[in-house]
Amino acid sequence: MDAHPSPERPLRIGTRGSPLALAQAHETRDRLMAAHALPEAAFEIHVIKTTGDRVLDRPLREIGGKGLFTREIEDALLDRAIDIAVHSMKDMPVLQPDGLVIDCYLPREDVRDAFVSRRFGSIAELPAGTAVGSSSLRRRAQLAHRRPDLQLVEFRGNVQTRMRKLDEGVAAATFLAMAGLTRLGMLEVVRGAIEPEEMLPAVAQGAIGVERRKGDEIAAGLLAAIADQPTALRVESERAYLRRLDGSCQTPIAGLALLDGDQLWLRGEILLPDGSLSITGERRGLAADGPALGLDLAEELLSRAPQSFFELIGIDPDRTSPPV
Numbered sequence: 001m002d003a004h005p006s007p008e009r010p011l012r013i014g015t016r017g018s019p020l021a022l023a024q025a026h027e028t029r030d031r032l033m034a035a036h037a038l039p040e041a042a043f044e045i046h047v048i049k050t051t052g053d054r055v056l057d058r059p060l061r062e063i064g065g066k067g068l069f070t071r072e073i074e075d076a077l078l079d080r081a082i083d084i085a086v087h088s089m090k091d092m093p094v095l096q097p098d099g100l101v102i103d104c105y106l107p108r109e110d111v112r113d114a115f116v117s118r119r120f121g122s123i124a125e126l127p128a129g130t131a132v133g134s135s136s137l138r139r140r141a142q143l144a145h146r147r148p149d150l151q152l153v154e155f156r157g158n159v160q161t162r163m164r165k166l167d168e169g170v171a172a173a174t175f176l177a178m179a180g181l182t183r184l185g186m187l188e189v190v191r192g193a194i195e196p197e198e199m200l201p202a203v204a205q206g207a208i209g210v211e212r213r214k215g216d217e218i219a220a221g222l223l224a225a226i227a228d229q230p231t232a233l234r235v236e237s238e239r240a241y242l243r244r245l246d247g248s249c250q251t252p253i254a255g256l257a258l259l260d261g262d263q264l265w266l267r268g269e270i271l272l273p274d275g276s277l278s279i280t281g282e283r284r285g286l287a288a289d290g291p292a293l294g295l296d297l298a299e300e301l302l303s304r305a306p307q308s309f310f311e312l313i314g315i316d317p318d319r320t321s322p323p324v
C-alpha cells in the first residue's frame, strides 16, 4: 500500500474463499471501515485458492507440509497482489516468511470446541462403540484418550458436508470450533460447548490475525486501530509454546492462555496420536512475559515425555527453539 485507501485505490484484502474465511474478511473490512470512516468501496476482497482448499479427499495431515491454507495467500502478499491477508490463526504456521508480519488480531471469539450430533447431547452420553467423525489430530487424540471405547472416523469438509455425513450415519457425532459456527451464524447445530477442562482447544482457536508486509506503514497504521491487545497477548504466548513443540500438523497439541488483569494463565497438552498418552501442564505469570511462559511450558512438557513419544510424533526434543 503506498497511499491511504480510497475507492480509486482500494485496500486489497486477501482471503480464502470458504464461507468462514469470507465472513472473517468481511469482519476485518467492517472494522477498518468503522475505525477510519472509510466507505466499503475503499476495500476489495481478493479470494485466493490454497492447497488445503484444492485437496478435499484426504486428511490434511497426510498432505503434509506447513501452511496448507496460507502459502498462496502469503505469496500474493509478497508479490504485492494484495495488501493485507486475513487468517484463522489456528491454521497459521508458527513462523511467517521473511518480509511478512502478523501484529493485528481481532477480538477473539469463543475458544471452545462444540459437540455436534443429531442423537446425543454430550460426549458422556455416547454409548461404547459409537462412531465419532473428526480429522483433527488433536481432537482425535483427546477423544481417544478420554473415551478409548469410541470409534473414530475420518471427517473433512465444511459444516454442511459434515452435517450431511451425520445424517447419512457415517458418524453419530462430530466436533467443530464454536468460533467458526458463531461467525457463520450456525450455532443451531451445537448440542453443547465443551469446556477447556474437558477438551483443551487448539492453539489460537477462535483468533483472527491480519498479516501485512513489513515496512508497509500505511497498512500498519490502518491495522493498529483495530488490533485487540488482550488477544495478541494470549495468541503470542500460545504460539511461542507451539513453536517450541514444532507445531507440524503431525503432532496432537492443545494450548490455551487466559488473562486476568496483568496476569496470564497458560495451559498445554500434548498427546500421542492414539490417545495412549497425554501430558499436561500450566504456567502463570505476567502477561507481558507470555512468549517466555509459552516456551517454558513447552520445555516442561518435552522434558516429561518418554523417548517413544518423540519417535512416534517425529519431533526432536533437543532441537533449539527458533527465536520467538
Ligand SMILES: NCc1[nH]cc(CCC(=O)O)c1CC(=O)O
Binding pocket: 088, 089, 090, 091, 175, 176, 177, 178, 179, 180, 204, 205, 206, 207, 208
Ligand atoms: N482447521 C480448520 C479451521 N480453522 C479455523 C476453524 C474455526 C475457527 C477458529 O477456530 O478460529 C476451523 C474449523 C473448525 O475447527 O471447526
